[in-house]
Amino acid sequence: MAEQKKEVLVSVKDLQQFFNLGKKDEVRAIQDITFDIYRGETLGLVGESGSGKTTTGRAIIRLYKPTSGEIMFNGKDIAKLKNGSKEMQEFRRETQMIFQDPYASLNPRMKVKDIIAEGIDIHHLAKNDKDRDEQVANLLELVGLNPDHATRYPHEFSGGQRQRIGIARALAVQPQFIIADEPISALDVSIQAQVVNLLKEIQEKRNLTYLFIAHDLSMVKYISDRIAVMHNGRLVELSTASEVYNHPLHPYTKSLLSAIPIPDPEVERKRRPQPYDSSMEEDGQKRTMVEITPEHFVYAAAGEVEGYKAAAAAYNA
Amino acid sequence: MADYKINADSFKLAHIEKEAQEHISTPSLTFTQDAFRRLKKNKVAMVSLWILCIMIFLSVISIWFSPHNPNTQHLNWNNLPPKLGNLNIPGFNGHGLVRGEYIDAYKASKVPDGTWFALGTDSLGRDLLSRILAGTRVSLFVAFMATLFDLTIGIIYGIVSGWNGGMIDNILQRIIEIISSVPNLVVVILMLLVFKPGLLSIIVAIAFTGWVTMARLIRAQTLQLRDQEFILAAKTLGESPIKIAWKHLIPNLSSTIIIQTMFTIPTAIFFEAFLSYIGIGIPAPKASLGTLLSDGQKNFRFLPYQMVYPAIVISVLMLAFNLLADGLRDAFDPRSAR
Numbered sequence A: 001m002a003e004q005k006k007e008v009l010v011s012v013k014d015l016q017q018f019f020n021l022g023k024k025d026e027v028r029a030i031q032d033i034t035f036d037i038y039r040g041e042t043l044g045l046v047g048e049s050g051s052g053k054t055t056t057g058r059a060i061i062r063l064y065k066p067t068s069g070e071i072m073f074n075g076k077d078i079a080k081l082k083n084g085s086k087e088m089q090e091f092r093r094e095t096q097m098i099f100q101d102p103y104a105s106l107n108p109r110m111k112v113k114d115i116i117a118e119g120i121d122i123h124h125l126a127k128n129d130k131d132r133d134e135q136v137a138n139l140l141e142l143v144g145l146n147p148d149h150a151t152r153y154p155h156e157f158s159g160g161q162r163q164r165i166g167i168a169r170a171l172a173v174q175p176q177f178i179i180a181d182e183p184i185s186a187l188d189v190s191i192q193a194q195v196v197n198l199l200k201e202i203q204e205k206r207n208l209t210y211l212f213i214a215h216d217l218s219m220v221k222y223i224s225d226r227i228a229v230m231h232n233g234r235l236v237e238l239s240t241a242s243e244v245y246n247h248p249l250h251p252y253t254k255s256l257l258s259a260i261p262i263p264d265p266e267v268e269r270k271r272r273p274q275p276y277d278s279s280m281e282e283d284g285q286k287r288t289m290v291e292i293t294p295e296h297f298v299y300a301a302a303g304e305v306e307g308y309k310a311a312a313a314a315y316n317a
Numbered sequence B: 001m002a003d004y005k006i007n008a009d010s011f012k013l014a015h016i017e018k019e020a021q022e023h024i025s026t027p028s029l030t031f032t033q034d035a036f037r038r039l040k041k042n043k044v045a046m047v048s049l050w051i052l053c054i055m056i057f058l059s060v061i062s063i064w065f066s067p068h069n070p071n072t073q074h075l076n077w078n079n080l081p082p083k084l085g086n087l088n089i090p091g092f093n094g095h096g097l098v099r100g101e102y103i104d105a106y107k108a109s110k111v112p113d114g115t116w117f118a119l120g121t122d123s124l125g126r127d128l129l130s131r132i133l134a135g136t137r138v139s140l141f142v143a144f145m146a147t148l149f150d151l152t153i154g155i156i157y158g159i160v161s162g163w164n165g166g167m168i169d170n171i172l173q174r175i176i177e178i179i180s181s182v183p184n185l186v187v188v189i190l191m192l193l194v195f196k197p198g199l200l201s202i203i204v205a206i207a208f209t210g211w212v213t214m215a216r217l218i219r220a221q222t223l224q225l226r227d228q229e230f231i232l233a234a235k236t237l238g239e240s241p242i243k244i245a246w247k248h249l250i251p252n253l254s255s256t257i258i259i260q261t262m263f264t265i266p267t268a269i270f271f272e273a274f275l276s277y278i279g280i281g282i283p284a285p286k287a288s289l290g291t292l293l294s295d296g297q298k299n300f301r302f303l304p305y306q307m308v309y310p311a312i313v314i315s316v317l318m319l320a321f322n323l324l325a326d327g328l329r330d331a332f333d334p335r336s337a338r
């Protein structure tokens, strides 16, 4: 991936999403989110619960109306598009989401084939009923399900199978970009690997771009080309998977990494989780994403850049 | 036993057929089919359902095949006791107390031989059975209209309120609070300033207030549903709000809708009967279960049948609707069953 000339597919700039704006219970869910996603890559987004990962994903796919900021998709700003407009419908076809809860993400009153074909119907992608059925059968096959089950209802399937149906629904409109919001965290560990591998396989077949949201680094490292780390509604570090994993710079990333158990009893015994002191964020300094080493961004104030650069140099020494 | 040796040949890999593993053998039941299967097991609800079907059938068919005209008066034949043809069943043989004597009232009133009134006549000589059938029809019509308002105003109002949330929801909910704080009776009496007493004013009153509970329930459920991931998925696919309401919300609200309708109906029937009973409902010559009760009550001590039969009909009607509603609730919402 790194060798090809990188083409930016999604470019998010200064994205902010506040809830209950101007009321007493205003929530600043995400602030100053800036990052690019390259065509064909998987960007992993990690962070603890409540850090704003879901909000970021939903703002980008325009389930929310962003409070401010820019979301460029294929060179067009979609942050201010109106729901139902022609450009918006086009964007809706090109971007899809895979959800976390396989039990809540399928309408229990619809047949599998109608669930999967929903997008086909909305965007008129089938010539006739026969074509529609064929497309559904192909999609079921693609995600590893038996096409004969198209007329069944979601409650007859297991969690892993349901998640595959959700994936098929997203793929039905032939999107370019898929946001997967913790698609495996509700599944059994044994099924998790299956679903992740399925996602990878489909990515290759269909040349998809993923934003893969998760809260633990280990699975994200496996699937992602680059990783973005979120904390407290802000992006704190962004780089290639191996950089983030092996050369973390931001103290929050270090703390996150130190919490991963290591499958080696010798090393695991010596592992010491590093607590993260978030008070450093509250000192009122203006911070932005700074490129410390090529392709390695850290959310830093002007005065902190030198320190991070030194730390990065120390890794390479 | 002891010298039995286990070696590698004793084991062989189980052959798992992928197809068989994925196979689902139970018949595919939709939620609704499943609910009706549960309903069919509930004897009380099924009996109620049959009783209602029969009552609806009889009251409708009596538009064309009424034993007598419910409004024709036979002033000479008033207050006749029930008589079923020439069958000599006690209580249905045309005998009754006439001026202190227990005699054949039909002979005394010189009723021709082939004429009889199955449930007797009222004080103006009108056939009680025909009037009960006509009155039941009024009750069922009121029930039908109440259902119609529940299904239109109630559902749309609830979905709009719950789906939009925020300011719109706030305003719509305040309106509901105002509406439900005015007693129904006051609404009807105000209605009488504009309309003549009758079916129209009752129905307008129901249109004003009858759907409020439905709207509230639907709103509460919509609030829950709209953040469900399958609704979000429909949004990201570009489904329009109206289609989302039709394809996703209403099917998932259907149990609430069915159950609440079944509870609205007896309320509406009782409302009409009550208004007619106190004299501001269906006006004089027309029959309604309420007016029949109030007429019958005047002669209750001497001619009890004039009140007893309408009372039985309205009780059975309300009871059947309520029991069916209970059964439907248990069938559609299995958690609520004991």
Ligand SMILES: Nc1ncnc2c1ncn2[C@@H]1O[C@H](COP(=O)(O)OP(=O)(O)OP(=O)(O)O)[C@@H](O)[C@H]1O
Binding pocket: A019, A020, A027, A028, A029, A047, A048, A049, A050, A051, A052, A053, A054, A055, A056, A215
């Ligand atoms: N609709 C909303 N209204 C108000 N606050 C919200 C809303 N959605 C999210 N928030 C708040 O925004 C913050 C970020 O939430 P978000 O769901 O994005 O976190 P997350 O990183 O996805 O967490 P998790 O790992 O638990 O899914 C939280 O503090 C949450 O309470």
Ligand SMILES: [Mg+2]
Binding pocket: A053, A054, A055, A181
């Ligand atoms: Mg989340």
